Amino acid sequence: MYAPGPARNIFAYYVKPTPIPGPAVAVETPTPTPSPPPPVTLGSLQPANVYARTADFTLEVTGDKFTPQTRVYVEGQELPTAFKSAQQLSAKVPASLIQSPGARSVLVRTPDGALYSNGASVNVMPAPTPQYTFIGIFGTKRYVDKAILKPTVGSDTLTVQRGDIVGGRFKVTSISERAVDLIDTQLNIKHSISYSDAKGATGGVAPRFPPPPATDDDDEP
Numbered sequence: 001m002y003a004p005g006p007a008r009n010i011f012a013y014y015v016k017p018t019p020i021p022g023p024a025v026a027v028e029t030p031t032p033t034p035s036p037p038p039p040v041t042l043g044s045l046q047p048a049n050v051y052a053r054t055a056d057f058t059l060e061v062t063g064d065k066f067t068p069q070t071r072v073y074v075e076g077q078e079l080p081t082a083f084k085s086a087q088q089l090s091a092k093v094p095a096s097l098i099q100s101p102g103a104r105s106v107l108v109r110t111p112d113g114a115l116y117s118n119g120a121s122v123n124v125m126p127a128p129t130p131q132y133t134f135i136g137i138f139g140t141k142r143y144v145d146k147a148i149l150k151p152t153v154g155s156d157t158l159t160v161q162r163g164d165i166v167g168g169r170f171k172v173t174s175i176s177e178r179a180v181d182l183i184d185t186q187l188n189i190k191h192s193i194s195y196s197d198a199k200g201a202t203g204g205v206a207p208r209f210p211p212p213p214a215t216d217d218d219d220e221p
């Protein structure tokens with residue numbers, strides 16, 4: 001006679017026992033060894049701010065523990081340095097290092113690196129630019145050309161000729177059909193405003209308009 005066997009649970013599975021945590025073990029973090037201070041101190045720079053595209057300038061460096069062997073480095077470039085005292089150096093910074101805006105790193109050290117200072121920086125700021133658009137010319141072959149400028153902000157136009165001062169500081173030095181050249185009378189930086197058409201495209205030739213009516217100052221003797 002057939003007798004069924006004991007039933008089996010087909011869903012039974014192994015359960016891993018949960019480990020019993022032991023006592024916490026303290027992990028000691030080693031105390032970092034502080035870096036030694038630089039043997040030379042760089043305190044301040046004068047000037048701390050300059051304009052981009054200006055000429056060579058003298059950088060005065062104050063600090064402590066300078067020696068006749070220490071040199072001023074800007075962006076890693078060694079500069080001709082004059083030792084004045086243990087607290088003062090001066091160096092000539094070439095214009096090539098300040099052609100664009102941004103911070104320039106400054107360090108005082110000996111060429112062999114045995115003596116070195118903390119770092120500092122000179123801030124190179126964007127130079128002021130003429131805020132005008134060149135839109136045309138008044139003039140003929142027998143008439144002295146005058147450029148028509150439009151302020152970047154505002155709708156009134158401005159008529160200028162060579163020698164005029166624009167914006168209180170920019171002197172007009174040249175006018176052509178393609179551009180108006182100016183120079184910053186304070187920073188001695190040259191600027192050029194290319195002709196811009198009504199859509200803002202540059203690189204073309206400015207249109208000529210009939211000259212305005214002559215005034216007493218324009219009459220020839």
